Amino acid sequence: MVAVKNSLPRRKFDVVVVGAGGAGMRCSLQLAQAGLSVAVLSKVFPTRSHTVAAQGGVSASLGNMSEDNWYWHMYDTVKGSDWLGDQDAIEFMCREAPNAVYELEHFGMPFDRNADGTIYQRPFGGHTANFGEKPVQRACAAADRTGHAMLHTLYQRNVAARTHFLVEWMALDLLRDDDGDVVGVTALEMETGDIYILEAKTTVMATGGAGRIWAASTNAFINTGDGLGMVARSGLPLEDMEFWQFHPTGVAGAGVLITEGVRGEGGILLNKNGERFMERYAPTLKDLAPRDFVSRSMDQEIKEGRGCGPDGSYVVLKLDHLGSDVINKRLPSIREIAIKFGNVDPIKDPIPVVPTIHYQMGGIPTNYHGQVVEWADGANRVVNGLYAIGECAATSVHGANRLGTNSLLDLIVFGRAAGNHIVAAHPERQKTHKPLPQQSLEFSLDRVNALESRANGEKTQDVGNAIRVSMQRHCGVFRTLELLEEGVGQIADLAERVKHVSFKDKSKVFNTARIEALELSNMIEVARATVLAASKRTESRGAHALDDFPTRDDENWLKHSLWYSNTNSLDYKPVQMKPLTVDSFPPKARTF
Numbered sequence: 001m002v003a004v005k006n007s008l009p010r011r012k013f014d015v016v017v018v019g020a021g022g023a024g025m026r027c028s029l030q031l032a033q034a035g036l037s038v039a040v041l042s043k044v045f046p047t048r049s050h051t052v053a054a055q056g057g058v059s060a061s062l063g064n065m066s067e068d069n070w071y072w073h074m075y076d077t078v079k080g081s082d083w084l085g086d087q088d089a090i091e092f093m094c095r096e097a098p099n100a101v102y103e104l105e106h107f108g109m110p111f112d113r114n115a116d117g118t119i120y121q122r123p124f125g126g127h128t129a130n131f132g133e134k135p136v137q138r139a140c141a142a143a144d145r146t147g148h149a150m151l152h153t154l155y156q157r158n159v160a161a162r163t164h165f166l167v168e169w170m171a172l173d174l175l176r177d178d179d180g181d182v183v184g185v186t187a188l189e190m191e192t193g194d195i196y197i198l199e200a201k202t203t204v205m206a207t208g209g210a211g212r213i214w215a216a217s218t219n220a221f222i223n224t225g226d227g228l229g230m231v232a233r234s235g236l237p238l239e240d241m242e243f244w245q246f247h248p249t250g251v252a253g254a255g256v257l258i259t260e261g262v263r264g265e266g267g268i269l270l271n272k273n274g275e276r277f278m279e280r281y282a283p284t285l286k287d288l289a290p291r292d293f294v295s296r297s298m299d300q301e302i303k304e305g306r307g308c309g310p311d312g313s314y315v316v317l318k319l320d321h322l323g324s325d326v327i328n329k330r331l332p333s334i335r336e337i338a339i340k341f342g343n344v345d346p347i348k349d350p351i352p353v354v355p356t357i358h359y360q361m362g363g364i365p366t367n368y369h370g371q372v373v374e375w376a377d378g379a380n381r382v383v384n385g386l387y388a389i390g391e392c393a394a395t396s397v398h399g400a401n402r403l404g405t406n407s408l409l410d411l412i413v414f415g416r417a418a419g420n421h422i423v424a425a426h427p428e429r430q431k432t433h434k435p436l437p438q439q440s441l442e443f444s445l446d447r448v449n450a451l452e453s454r455a456n457g458e459k460t461q462d463v464g465n466a467i468r469v470s471m472q473r474h475c476g477v478f479r480t481l482e483l484l485e486e487g488v489g490q491i492a493d494l495a496e497r498v499k500h501v502s503f504k505d506k507s508k509v510f511n512t513a514r515i516e517a518l519e520l521s522n523m524i525e526v527a528r529a530t531v532l533a534a535s536k537r538t539e540s541r542g543a544h545a546l547d548d549f550p551t552r553d554d555e556n557w558l559k560h561s562l563w564y565s566n567t568n569s570l571d572y573k574p575v576q577m578k579p580l581t582v583d584s585f586p587p588k589a590r591t592f
C-alpha cells in the first residue's frame, strides 16, 4: 500500500472532529445543530471510546444534597491543580458546570435520583464545602457507569442531529499550510486500507488520553495519544507533559479501575495492620484527599513495609461495611470488576489495590474557547483552524493534578464552548477551503510510505513493550532525577528503534499491524515529551513528586512547560493567575 499524492481521494467538510468520546461528541452536536457539515472520526465505534468507562461521576455545584456553589468548586480545582491550573479557564468551567449538567439531564441522560427527583450526588476526592472545611456532595452520578450514560446520550443526540460519523477511521497527520493554518487531516480508512485527505475549515482534536504508554494503566488500548503525536509532528508544542495522574485504586495486578466513588460512598483504605492510614496523612479529608496525595500515601505505606499480600505489594479497599444494598445499587460494576479481576467479592472481602496510571493533565495548549495556541513573543497566539478539547487538551483546568469528576465536566463544558466558538467564527472565515499544502501532505505520505516499504526491522510489540516498561520504571509515583535522566536516554534510544519498525503483512483490509505501528509513532512522541519535561522540573508539584526536590517552588516553577518535538527542547510560559471576574486565589500550602 504505497500512497500517491495525486490519486488520493478527497472529502470536504466545514469541520472535522478527530475523536468521538464525550468531548468530540459534545462539540459535534453543537456544530451539527447549527447546520455546519461536520465529520467525526473514531478508531472505534463512538460508544466504545474511553469515556464509556468513566465510573464515578461528573462534578457540578448543584447543591442537591449539601450546600454548594461554583466558587467553592473553583477554589477546590485551583488548589487540586497545585496552582498550575489557569484560573480563567477554571472559573469558566466551574460556573458553566450546573448548566452543562442540566443540559445533559434534558438530553435524557439517566442520572440516579434522590427521593425528591433531583440528581443524586456523591462526595469525591478534593471536593469540599467552604474552602476545604469538609467533603461536599458534588459528583452527579449514574450508579458507577456515569460515562456510559453520558456517551450513549450524546451519541443518540448526534444521530438525531445528523452528525456524519466516519467509524473505524484513523487520523494520521495534520495538514498545515505556510501561514501555519490547519486545513484538515490525512486519515486511514481501516476497512479498506485507503488513505484520504479530509479538508476542513476547522479541525478539532478530541483524541483522549495516552495512558497506554505505561505498563500498568486504567486506560483503554486505543488511548495511544494520537492527537498529541499529530500536533507535535506539525511543529506545535505540548504543554505540561510531566504531569500524569496515578489513580490510587487500580486492581492490583490487573490495573482495572475501582472508582473513587467507592470512597465517596464510604469505602476506606487499610494497610496490613488493618489501620486506616489516610487519617495520618490527611486528617480532614482522609480517604477523600486528592489523588496525588492518596497515591503517594499508599506508595509510602507499601515502601515502609505495611503493604498487604505475600510480598506486601498492595493495600486494600474495604467496603463490606456499606452493606450489600448500597454496593448492589450504587456500585454494581465495581462488585463485578472486583470479582472478575481481583478475585474477591467486596460484599465480604476488601479489594487489593495499587496506584495505577490513569490520566494525563498535560496536552495540546488551548485557551478556554478550545482554540489551540502557540507561545510567541511572550503571548499566546491562536493557531487558525485548530481546536483541542477533552483529555488531549491542556486548557488548562487540571494543572498539576486533576480532581476526580472534573474530566467528564471538562469534556462537556469545553466541547460545547469550542462548538459555539467555531459556529460564531464561521461566517467570518473564508467561504471556501484554503488550498492544500503540498509540503505538509508529502510529509504525511512519506511517513506512511517509509513504514510500508520497509521489509525488515523491529517488531511493533517489542518496541511498544520496551516503552511501557521504561516509563513505568523511570516515571512512577515517586521520581528521582537519576531515574528520570536514565529514562530520557532510554526513550531516545527507543525513538530510534521506532523509526525501524516494520510489519510483514501488508494487506489492506482491517490490517491491525499497520494501525499499531502508526499508533506507536504517536506513543513515542508522548513518552519523549513526558520524560524530558519531568527530568527538568526540579520541584514537586501535584502529580510530579521528585525525591531530590520534595517541595513546591513557586518562585522558579509556577509556570507551564512547553515541549517541541523537532528540537526535543523545552520552553516555559506563565500560569494564568487572573480569573475572568473574581479575585485570584494566590498560592498557599496544600494540606487536607
Ligand SMILES: Cc1cc2nc3c(=O)[nH]c(=O)nc-3n(C[C@H](O)[C@H](O)[C@H](O)COP(=O)(O)OP(=O)(O)OC[C@H]3O[C@@H](n4cnc5c(N)ncnc54)[C@H](O)[C@@H]3O)c2cc1C
Pocket (backbone or CB within 6 Å): 018, 019, 020, 021, 022, 023, 024, 041, 042, 043, 044, 046, 049, 050, 051, 052, 053, 054, 055, 056, 057, 058, 059, 146, 147, 169, 170, 171, 172, 206, 207, 208, 209, 218, 219, 220, 222, 223, 226, 227, 257, 259, 358, 359, 389, 390, 391, 392, 404, 405, 406, 407, 408, 409, 411
Ligand atoms: C476507567 C476510567 C474511569 C474514569 N472515570 C471518570 C469519572 O468517573 N469522572 C471523570 O470526570 N473522569 C473519569 N475518567 C477520565 C475521563 O473518562 C476521560 O478523561 C475522558 O472520558 C476522556 O474523554 P475524551 O472525549 O477526551 O476522549 P475519549 O473518550 O478517550 O475518546 C477519544 C476518541 O478519539 C478517538 N481517536 C483517538 N485517536 C484517533 C485517531 N488517530 N483517529 C481517529 N480517532 C481517534 C477514539 O476512537 C475516541 O473516539 C475515567 C477514565 C478512565 C480510564
